[in-house]
Amino acid sequence: MLFQNSFCANSICGPSRANILTGKHSHVNGFRRNGDRFDESQWTFPKELQMAGYQTAIIGKWHLGYDVAFHPLNHGFDEFRGFVGGAVDYHTHVATHGSQTLDWWQGRELRDEPGYATDLLSRYAVDFIARNKQAPFFLLLAPGAPHVPWQGRAPAGRRSPTQTYAEMIGTLDDAVGAVVGALRAHGLEEKTLLVFCSDNGPAAPRGFPANGALKGAKGDMTEGGHRVPFVAYFPGVIAGGKTSGEVVMTMDLLPTVARLAGATLPEGHRLDGVDVMPTLKGEARPPERTLHWLFGNDWAVRSGPWKLTGSGGKARTLVNLADDLAEKHDLLAADPARAGKLTEMHRRWVAETGDR
Secondary structure: OOEEEEEOOOOHHHHHHHHHOOOHHHHHHHOOOOOOOOOOOOOOOHHHHHHHOOOOEEEEEOOOOHHHHHHHHOOOOOOOOOOOOOOHHHHHHOOOHHHHHHHHEOOOOOOOOOOOOOHHHHHHHHHHHHHOOOOEEEEEEEEEOOOOOOOOOOOOOOOOOHHHHHHHHHHHHHHHHHHHHHHHHHHHHHHOOEEEOOOOOOOOOOOOOOOOOOOOOOOOOOHHHEEEEEEEEOOOOOOOOOEEEEEEHHHHHHHHHHHHOOOOOOOOOOOOOOOOHHHHHOOOOOOOOEEEEEEEEEEEEOOOOOEEEOOOEEEEEEEEEEOOOOOOOOOOOOOOHHHHHHHHHHHHHHHHHHOO
16 A cells, blocks of 8 residues: 655654654654664664564664664664664765764674675565564664665666666665565565655755655655655555555554554553554544654644644745645745644644653
8 A cells, every 4th residue: 555645754864763663753752863862761663572572673774873872782673784874885884974984783793794785685684584484573674775875786887876876776676575575485475564664755866856746855844855655565454556645654653563563562651653554454544633843943734735834933834735745835925824823733732742
């Protein structure tokens, strides 16, 4: 099932990943920007699943803390293969940001190996499935592609940035196909919920239409920053070949997976995401909700088709997404009353949520 109204809760990769793992907004879980540290006290759904008897693994990009104290094995994962930073060279596996040293981990050990990063991570995912085919498991595969640096499988390739970006998307497709193939080969396809989504909008090379008609890209409060792919696949449970206009957010994954796995949240634990399994199964619509985004001073709020963006205490743009998905027509001056109402909704949300 392909969702056409699907969103991440933050348009930057690190905070967005924290949203997914905690089911909470960034100003609630404390991970507000890239480079923040993911507190071990945060409850994550890998921790839930561990306690419910699942074998858990993250393969690929972590980006929730570089220090060993914030290692993914401290956050509910039994296995880790990949890199802790935001990006690595796809061939040398050296970090492209920060230390610019080797960032290729096997568990808690730094250990390099030859190979194209996306292909290696795909191979690890297939191996994890094979080793755990007899028991329940949770696998978070985060290959990194097509994140910078734009590099294809050939180390000395002379293709243009747009050609290389397209190739990298192809390698990501190959990785997804390998996972589906492994599930099928081991008779697990009809026992497994598979979700494909993104942590933020694209940051593609100039000339590559990664966002189609959407305005903006990664880091923006426009639709191009936080409207992302979301595909759910579960043969026999979720109807195949369907599209849905219902609203889902990536931080809905925690409550959805927890309920599906029979995992129990700590008493009094509150979430910002909601269980969307009834929606995936076609049994019920998700609850009506106002959507909020907050990154630094920038924010956005959406109620129904109406979306207001702002910075600090000032509103910036007002659009009706039902009529203007590309956000070309700013209606702020034409409808100040609606803008004022949405601004107050944003202020009240910030005051009511806070850090919890």
